[in-house]
Amino acid sequence: MSKIKLAVLGSGTGSNFVSIAEAIEKGELDAEITIVISDVEDALILERAAKFGINAKYISGAPFKTKIEGDAEDKYIEEIIKSGADYIVLAGFMRIIKPKLLKAFKNRILNIHPSLLPAFPGVHSWEQALEYGAKFAGCTVHFVDEGTDTGPIILQKAVPILDDDTAKSLHARIQVQEHIAFPEAIRLIAEDKLKFLTERRIIIKYE
């Protein structure tokens, strides 16, 4: 079985990228990151990728602000395929993935979301959870489909919401779990351990 190859897309600091790159370096995850692409020219994720010796590239998403479509989409697809990646990992990528890219990598695009989906989709989930008065938050690694945070779930981690939590303290607690969950989910794929029981329900295969 050959090593799986990942293209990582991110718009920000790339802390989830780092958790994956470190898991690979430590030998905990048998995978290779072939390219890191950002739609933000000075995003920290590009700098961090370069430090790991990984090909890091800025590709503008213009003229759109919240999605990858048209010429930009074509460039993303071209660079990702050229890098040899089998899977796309969204690590804080702040644009919606449109059908052309989704189709090119069907059930091979992963995202992590800072809530126990289907609760609190969209942005600032931890703030939504606090305002709602929920007692549990968490994170979800899922395949990306046409919807917003609606794709089939690979794994989830739950964290309690404490009485004295602020948005900041809760977000930090969730991020600790994100950095465990994302490499773990990718490892399940790398080891061919996932089984779709239905179109939505994914379980772990044991030989």
Next chain:
Amino acid sequence: MSKIKLAVLGSGTGSNFVSIAEAIEKGELDAEITIVISDVEDALILERAAKFGINAKYISGAPFKTKIEGDAEDKYIEEIIKSGADYIVLAGFMRIIKPKLLKAFKNRILNIHPSLLPAFPGVHSWEQALEYGAKFAGCTVHFVDEGTDTGPIILQKAVPILDDDTAKSLHARIQVQEHIAFPEAIRLIAEDKLKFLTERRIIIKYE
């Protein structure tokens, strides 16, 4: 501080009623159940209430099937107030509570829902969770407001969804937590431990 008095409304087997009545009998919960009312004449909850020596009463919800409104609502309010209850506990009561009853017991009606709300409101939440492919389920004790399963949350218990779960096995795992959560939430009220930090966010007071 005088003991809080509860009116319990249920349509089914009353397993949550039993968990509360037993917590009272064991001295774990300083409360009194003043009346048990069912909208189903032969509901097991009435039989069980009688065995605990509690006033058990059938009050029809006709002509409506899914709500308590009009004459039936007036009868419910009359019987609940006559019993001396301060709080209403919905223990598997399969009708929507309408504004008149809500207003008479504002923020004094409790419900338990078999999911980690706001995920999976409505009926058969455990089946919804399985079909969605979620990895966590649970239960939520909340105050009842005008919405369906939208009121402020008192507490939640999380349970994992396992790869070999069926609707039955998952429901059973959730019910174990329900029978812990409901008496626990009522005890927080009985001991005056709840504090509304906002209209939605409830925390526990410590002296």
